[in-house]
Amino acid sequence: MKIAILTSGVLPVPAVQGGAVENLIDFYLEYNDKHQLHDITVFSVYHQQVEQHPALTSAVNHYVYLNLNSITARIRSFVHKHWGTRYYYYDKIEYFFSWALQKIKRAHFDVIILENRPGFALGVAKHCSIPIVAHIHTNLLSEHTQKNREIILSTSKFLPISEFIKKEIEGICLPRQIKVLYNGLDVRRFDVQKVAPIQREKYGLSPNDFVAIFAGRLVPAKGIKELLMAFLMLADHPDIKLMVLGSTNYADTKEPTPFQQELMRMTAQLRNRVIFTGFIPYDQIPSHLAAADVAVVPSHINEAFGMSCIEACAMGLPVIATNDGGIPEALVGQKHVLLEKGENLPEQIANALITVKEHIDEFQGNTLNPTFSKETYAKHFFEEIETI
Numbered sequence: 186m187k188i189a190i191l192t193s194g195v196l197p198v199p200a201v202q203g204g205a206v207e208n209l210i211d212f213y214l215e216y217n218d219k220h221q222l223h224d225i226t227v228f229s230v231y232h233q234q235v236e237q238h239p240a241l242t243s244a245v246n247h248y249v250y251l252n253l254n255s256i257t258a259r260i261r262s263f264v265h266k267h268w269g270t271r272y273y274y275y276d277k278i279e280y281f282f283s284w285a286l287q288k289i290k291r292a293h294f295d296v297i298i299l300e301n302r303p304g305f306a307l308g309v310a311k312h313c314s315i316p317i318v319a320h321i322h323t324n325l326l327s328e329h330t331q332k333n334r335e336i337i338l339s340t341s342k343f344l345p346i347s348e349f350i351k352k353e354i355e356g357i358c359l360p361r362q363i364k365v366l367y368n369g370l371d372v373r374r375f376d377v378q379k380v381a382p383i384q385r386e387k388y389g390l391s392p393n394d395f396v397a398i399f400a401g402r403l404v405p406a407k408g409i410k411e412l413l414m415a416f417l418m419l420a421d422h423p424d425i426k427l428m429v430l431g432s433t434n435y436a437d438t439k440e441p442t443p444f445q446q447e448l449m450r451m452t453a454q455l456r457n458r459v460i461f462t463g464f465i466p467y468d469q470i471p472s473h474l475a476a477a478d479v480a481v482v483p484s485h486i487n488e489a490f491g492m493s494c495i496e497a498c499a500m501g502l503p504v505i506a507t508n509d510g511g512i513p514e515a516l517v518g519q520k521h522v523l524l525e526k527g528e529n530l531p532e533q534i535a536n537a538l539i540t541v542k543e544h545i546d547e548f549q550g551n552t553l554n555p556t557f558s559k560e561t562y563a564k565h566f567f568e569e570i571e572t573i
Contacts, residue, residue, distance in 0.1 A: 369562025
């Protein structure tokens with residue numbers, strides 16, 4: 186088959202700048218290169234680091250780039266914004282979509298895959314008579330989404346990453362085809378037997394400390410404030426420490442946001458019990474997880490899935506998480522504590538930390554569920570595409 190992959194239009198593929206969706210695209214492209222299954226063309230934004238990436242030497246995966254920083258692209262983007270055809274949905278990346286659509290229209294593809302951009306189906310269906318597959322990684326298609334029925338009717342198949350997202354889509358109207366495609370994790374990167382943990386002393390932690398770890402963006406929706414409130418309740422447990430991995434965005438910002446400043450004021454009362462590491466590159470996450478005793482995922486939004494939970498389990502950690510969105514699906518068969526969202530969430534977190542610490546032997550032994558390996562994910566991805 187000849188397959189077109191329309192990426193998000195925000196980060197490049199290969200994932201030289203990170204990005205969960207972009208890493209998952211890399212996984213199935215790597216699988217396709219290894220098994221020589223299909224002729225795939227990827228439409229992506231450009232970054233100079235892609236030029237040296239070995240993935241570009243593939244005989245079956247082809248990459249077409251739009252350099253949004255070029256003078257030509259800036260002019261055309263300005264013109265498109267004010268006078269171009271509006272395909273509706275994603276204002277900041279409308280020009281990227283228009284650029285990719287023109288190239289797709291001039292070629293012959295058997296199927297087009299929209300990576301976490303279901304709204305693009307409206308424009309594609311208007312100009313191309315080819316099957317459209319929407320691979321949905323976040324809660325972008327629900328009863329609250331504008332033109333949701335039109336998007337569903339324009340799309341041949343949906344591949345949501347969790348049962349939670351699947352039910353959100355089915356709540357609008359029943360698509361012709363829909364199948365859950367769970368995300369995959371690089372087993373080699375998250376191998377508890379091979380990953381060397383960071384030295385705790387680097388962050389002022391001792392071997393006898395009970396270390397909880399939070400990995401995520403420092404924004405209200407991720408529950409970091411409630412986690413710090415829980416630590417304020419743990420004054421009688423000074424050996425319970427917290428390591429916070431992350432920043433406001435994908436890399437450290439120069440100036441702290443008002444929310445970050447609020448977090449810092451809270452931690453001033455906790456002295457050396459809370460350590461903010463700042464942004465940590467993805468390839469260093471496993472070594473930080475390996476140095477912890479428990480992972481905490483206190484999100485109070487409807488998470489599409491629980492990749493942070495899967496990563497922690499792969500590194501052998503028990504998980505304390507909110508009973509939210511697709512998170513429970515990621516923790517089936519694992520040692521974990523699920524919390525209900527609400528005003529008493531900080532107290533629940535504090536009690537869960539004490540419980541796990543005092544019964545740590547009962548919470549050990551987590552491993553990666555084979556369902557969530559990147560090989561299984563890529564294999565199932567192409568099995569679903571081939572049913573079109």
